[in-house]
Amino acid sequence: MDIFGIPIQALLGQLMLGIVNGSFYAVLSLGLAIIFGVLKIVNFAHGAFFMLGAFTAFLLAQYMGANYWVTLFIAPLTVALFGMLFEFLFLRRLYGLDPIYGLLLTFSLVLVLEGGFRVAFGSSGQPFATPELLRGTINLGFMILPIYRGFVIAAALTLCLATWFIIERTSLGASLRAATERSELTQAFGINVPRLITLTYGVGVGLAAFAGVLAAPIFHVNPSMGSSLVIIIFAVVVIGGLGSIMGAIVTGLGLGVVEGFTRVFYSEFSSTIVFLVMVLVLLLRPAGLFGREES
Amino acid sequence: MRTLYIAAIAVVLLALLVVPFVPQLVYSVFVMKMLCFVLFACAFNLLLGHTGILSFGHAAFFGTGAYVTGQLVKEYGVPTDLGILAGGLVAAALGTIIGALAIRRSGIYLAMITLALSQLVFFFFLQAPFTGAEDGLQRIPRGTFLGVIDLRSDTALYYVVLGIVAAGLWLVWRTVNSPFGNVLRAIREHEPRAISLGYPVARYKVLVFTISAGLAGIAGSLKAIVFQLAALYDVHWHTSGDVILMTLLGGMNTVFGPAVGAALVSALNHYLDPFGAWVTVITGVVFMTCVLAFRQGVVGQLNLWLRSRRTSMTSAKGQRRSHAHQQ
Numbered sequence: 001m002d003i004f005g006i007p008i009q010a011l012l013g014q015l016m017l018g019i020v021n022g023s024f025y026a027v028l029s030l031g032l033a034i035i036f037g038v039l040k041i042v043n044f045a046h047g048a049f050f051m052l053g054a055f056t057a058f059l060l061a062q063y064m065g066a067n068y069w070v071t072l073f074i075a076p077l078t079v080a081l082f083g084m085l086f087e088f089l090f091l092r093r094l095y096g097l098d099p100i101y102g103l104l105l106t107f108s109l110v111l112v113l114e115g116g117f118r119v120a121f122g123s124s125g126q127p128f129a130t131p132e133l134l135r136g137t138i139n140l141g142f143m144i145l146p147i148y149r150g151f152v153i154a155a156a157l158t159l160c161l162a163t164w165f166i167i168e169r170t171s172l173g174a175s176l177r178a179a180t181e182r183s184e185l186t187q188a189f190g191i192n193v194p195r196l197i198t199l200t201y202g203v204g205v206g207l208a209a210f211a212g213v214l215a216a217p218i219f220h221v222n223p224s225m226g227s228s229l230v231i232i233i234f235a236v237v238v239i240g241g242l243g244s245i246m247g248a249i250v251t252g253l254g255l256g257v258v259e260g261f262t263r264v265f266y267s268e269f270s271s272t273i274v275f276l277v278m279v280l281v282l283l284l285r286p287a288g289l290f291g292r293e294e295s
Numbered sequence: 296m297r298t299l300y301i302a303a304i305a306v307v308l309l310a311l312l313v314v315p316f317v318p319q320l321v322y323s324v325f326v327m328k329m330l331c332f333v334l335f336a337c338a339f340n341l342l343l344g345h346t347g348i349l350s351f352g353h354a355a356f357f358g359t360g361a362y363v364t365g366q367l368v369k370e371y372g373v374p375t376d377l378g379i380l381a382g383g384l385v386a387a388a389l390g391t392i393i394g395a396l397a398i399r400r401s402g403i404y405l406a407m408i409t410l411a412l413s414q415l416v417f418f419f420f421l422q423a424p425f426t427g428a429e430d431g432l433q434r435i436p437r438g439t440f441l442g443v444i445d446l447r448s449d450t451a452l453y454y455v456v457l458g459i460v461a462a463g464l465w466l467v468w469r470t471v472n473s474p475f476g477n478v479l480r481a482i483r484e485h486e487p488r489a490i491s492l493g494y495p496v497a498r499y500k501v502l503v504f505t506i507s508a509g510l511a512g513i514a515g516s517l518k519a520i521v522f523q524l525a526a527l528y529d530v531h532w533h534t535s536g537d538v539i540l541m542t543l544l545g546g547m548n549t550v551f552g553p554a555v556g557a558a559l560v561s562a563l564n565h566y567l568d569p570f571g572a573w574v575t576v577i578t579g580v581v582f583m584t585c586v587l588a589f590r591q592g593v594v595g596q597l598n599l600w601l602r603s604r605r606t607s608m609t610s611a612k613g614q615r616r617s618h619a620h621q622q
Contacts, residue, residue, distance in 0.1 A: 042403050093587060099403045100349050101586055104543065107536055108582035115575025231532060235411040238404060268422055275415040279396060282408065286399045 006264055012143040014260045020149050020218070022256020023156030024211050028229065029236045029248040030160055031207035034167070036242050038180050038200040041091060041102030045109040046233060047226025049205045052079045053212025054221045055117060058128050068131035076209040083205030084198050091201070092194075110227065117223035125220020152214050159210065160249045163203075167245060176200065235278045241291020251289060299601070304551075311457060315450040323453045324521065329561040330460040331518040336541040336553035337467045338510030343539070344547035345471055346503050347483035351406040352393065352413025353511055353538050356386040358420060358530025360512030361519035365432040366425055368520070375438035375446060379459070379516040386512020387505050389416070394504025398497060401486075410532060417530045431526030435519055446520070456517055463510050464554070470506060471550050479503055540582050546592025555594050 028046060035043045043049075056075040060066040066074065086109065094101045134148040167173035178186040179193050187193045212226070219225055232255075240251030255274050263270040281289060311330075315323050335357055342348040364382035367373040373381070397408045420426045427433065437446035446452045470476055478499055481489040490496050519525040528534060537560065545556025560578070567574045589596060 042407065090583070090587060100406070101590070103349075103351075103403060103406060104539065105583060105586045107539075108579045108586060111536075111575050111579030111582065113579075115572050115577075115579060118572040119576065231410055231414050234407040235414075238400075238407050238411065242404065272415055272418045275411045275418075278408070278411050279415075282396060282399055 009143060011264055014264045015257065016143070016145065016149060016260075018257040018260020018263075019253065020152055020256070021259060022253040023153050024215060024229070024252075025233060025236050025256050026160050026249045026252030027156050027207055027211040027214075028233045029240065029252045030163060030245060031204035032233060032237055033240075033242060033245055033248040034163070034207075035201055035204035036237075037245075038176065038197055039087075039091070039095070039102070040099055041094070041106070042099060042234075043201075043204065044103050044106040044230065045113070046106075046204075046208050047228075047230030048110045048113040049079055049083060049208040049226070050212040050215070050229060051117070051221075051223060051226035052082070052113060053209025054128070054216040054219075054225060055121075055212075055223075056209070057213040057216050058126055058221045061128070062126075072210070072213050075213050076206040079209035079212075080202040080206030084202040087198050087201040110230075114223045114227065121223065123223060125222040125225075128216040128221050130217040148217060152218070155214060156211070159207065163207065164245055164249065232274055235274045237288075239274075239278050239281045239288055241288030244288075244290035247288065247290025315453050323449050325561075325565050327453055327456045327521045328518065328565075329558050330456055331514045331521065332538075332541065332557040332561050333554040334460045334463045334517070335511050335514035336538050336545070336557040337464055337551070338507045338514065339538045340542045340547055340550075340553040341467060341470060341479075341503055341507040341510075343542055344549070344553070345476065345483065346479045346500065348398070348500065348504070349402075349406045349539075350397070350409040350504075350507075351532070351535050351539070352409035352411075352416075353508075354530050354532060354534035355393065355413035355416040356390055356508040356511040357515035357518075357534060357538075358525070358527075359389055359416065360386045360515030361525035361529045362420055362426060362432060363512075364516035365435040365519045365525035368438055369432065369435045370425070374442065375520060376440050378438075379513060379520065382516030382519075383509045383513035386515070387509030390505045390508020390512075391501060394501045394508070398500045398504070410535070413530070413532060413535060417527070417532070420530050421527060426525070426527075429527065431524055432519075433524055435523040435525065437520055437523065452521065456521065459513065459517060463513060464551070466506075466510065468550055470503075475499075475502075540578065540585075542592075543585050543590075544581070544592055546595030546598070548591070549594045549598065552592050552594035556592060559593070 028050060032043055032046050035041060035046075053075050056078050057068075057071040060071045060075060061068070090105060091102065094105060130148050134151050137144050137146045138150075139145075167176060175186060175191050176196060178189075179191065179196050183193055215225070236252050236255055237248065239255065240247035255277065258277065259270055259273055262273040269276075285291075311326070314321060314326050335353070339350070339353050342350050360382035363385045364378040367381055368375055368378040393409060393412050396412065397405050400408060421428055425432070437452060439445050440451075440455050444451050444455060446455065471479075478489065478494055481492070481494070482496055482499060486496060515525075515529055518529070538557075541556035541560045542553040543556065544559055545554065546552030563578060563581070564574060567577060570577075585592070591599060
């Protein structure tokens with residue numbers, strides 16, 4: 001069966017690949033959105049934390065013989081702690097200044113992290129085995145799904161929904177939102193706002209690292225794996241509207257799918273389609289699809 | 296303080312003029328590269344320092360200048376001078392388009408938009424048939440300048456590059472110290488007020504974007520001629536980051552601070568080259584220190600220091616005078 005002259009198997013395959021990529025975009029831009037919402041800092045190092053997650057998993061597996069499920073838990077936690085330390089020591093000094101400085105500081109962190117890993121491991125990729133349990137494929141009848149990819153989609157979506165739930169539906173999320181709206185007033189209610197901010201940064205960074213561990217068996221683990229991704233994530237965030245959590249998730253997934261389809265019909269365009277969509281959205285809705293116009 | 300600056304500029308200019316005669320001291324090709332980045336950084340700072348616009352995609356203009364000049368000179372046999380001019384013009388045109396799109400948002404959004412758009416330009420040069428993809432556009436002939444000066448000689452090329460960069464810097468200085476520059480500063484300080492005063496702010500922003508992009512393009516064109524190579528790195532976002540680092544390191548609220556920053560970063564890259572990947576780590580640490588502790592940059596700090604010294608000196612003098620008066 002063909003659709004527009006493309007075998008349906010190939011189409012569905014690319015669609016699935018698009019959803020997998022979209023899941024990564026969603027998790028990463030969600031983290032970026034949360035961090036920006038609370039800290040008013042655009043975390044340029046988001047891609048580097050993604051890379052750090054993958055590398056931590058790789059190192060845990062390689063040198064400590066940790067199994068995949070342990071790394072999936074420990075690696076994001078370690079990276080999140082590192083991120084919180086970074087926030088506590090450095091990022092904290094820039095609050096209240098022009099957000100440009102936050103962007104620049106996190107950019108310099110990228111240089112240090114990427115350079116450091118390149119010194120230690122070289123530029124070439126390190127292989128990372130797919131966990132035993134998730135190898136192989138299942139035949140869905142209309143297409144063949146590699147189990148691990150299915151797992152990535154499920155895990156990413158679960159994580160996104162859980163994060164959305166915590167922020168929008170729990171008391172912790174309520175105080176977080178209060179802290180972004182009226183920081184001083186929230187403090188006066190006895191909520192430790194600086195600690196809340198550090199924690200938020202940790203969660204955002206942890207999300208990025210989690211995506212990194214998920215990505216490790218699919219891509220080669222290498223120092224620059226995050227830096228090309230982070231620019232796409234920025235475009236996703238501009239398209240979705242930077243403040244919006246739902247916007248990050250929906251736009252991330254949607255753009256993954258759009259990218260997948262473009263690869264089928266006009267593959268030369270697949271790496272630029274996201275940016276073209278961004279231009280289009282900017283022309284029609286400067287605040288982004290889900291964003292509110294800034295005052 | 297003014298005389299001090301004039302003296303400093305004179306010394307630097309004199310030092311630059313003698314560079315080709317002391318090859319054992321400094322390599323003139325390295326100085327040419329440095330000069331290209333000096334122009335690039337000063338052009339960039341028209342936006343960041345003087346208008347308050349952070350463009351995170353300036354490599355797009357630098358690289359476009361390099362590729363356009365390279366292609367014209369190499370494949371179509373265009374004279375080098377016209378090639379450089381064309382590089383600047385195409386980059387300026389691109390700057391008008393990207394600027395007009397990007398200024399629809401401000402601040403951090405604008406930075407992300409310029410970054411994404413420059414990535415579009417990057418992919419264009421990665422995939423366009425004439426650019427040689429990963430290998431870059433190689434063996435660009437240097438040709439002759441104005442039909443008489445043979446640029447194959449490093450010395451002749453050096454003076455041409457020096458002249459063009461000096462002209463570019465003069466243009467930056469002229470722009471900043473003009474009524475137009477005053478409006479740009481007004482936009483930086485308080486945009487709503489500039490709007491309420493009746494200035495067509497958007498038009499001013501697009502215009503300064505165009506000038507900045509054009510000069511950045513010329514810097515890229517010069518680099519392509521000097522190294523006879525236009526490469527993907529010229530359009531890569533790393534280069535956009537580098538130019539921000541240069542500007543911040545030198546001092547973004549000054550006219551020639553970015554030039555100092557560009558010289559420092561180029562020197563850092565040149566002399567630390569044997570350390571390989573460590574260079575990235577070191578530049579990262581320098582950058583971090585700047586953002587955290589020296590946001591004024593080298594020239595900015597120097598200005599502050601000179602000014603505070605002068606005020607303390609005058610106040611000391613004043614005190615002495617009042618003492619004498621009492622006695």
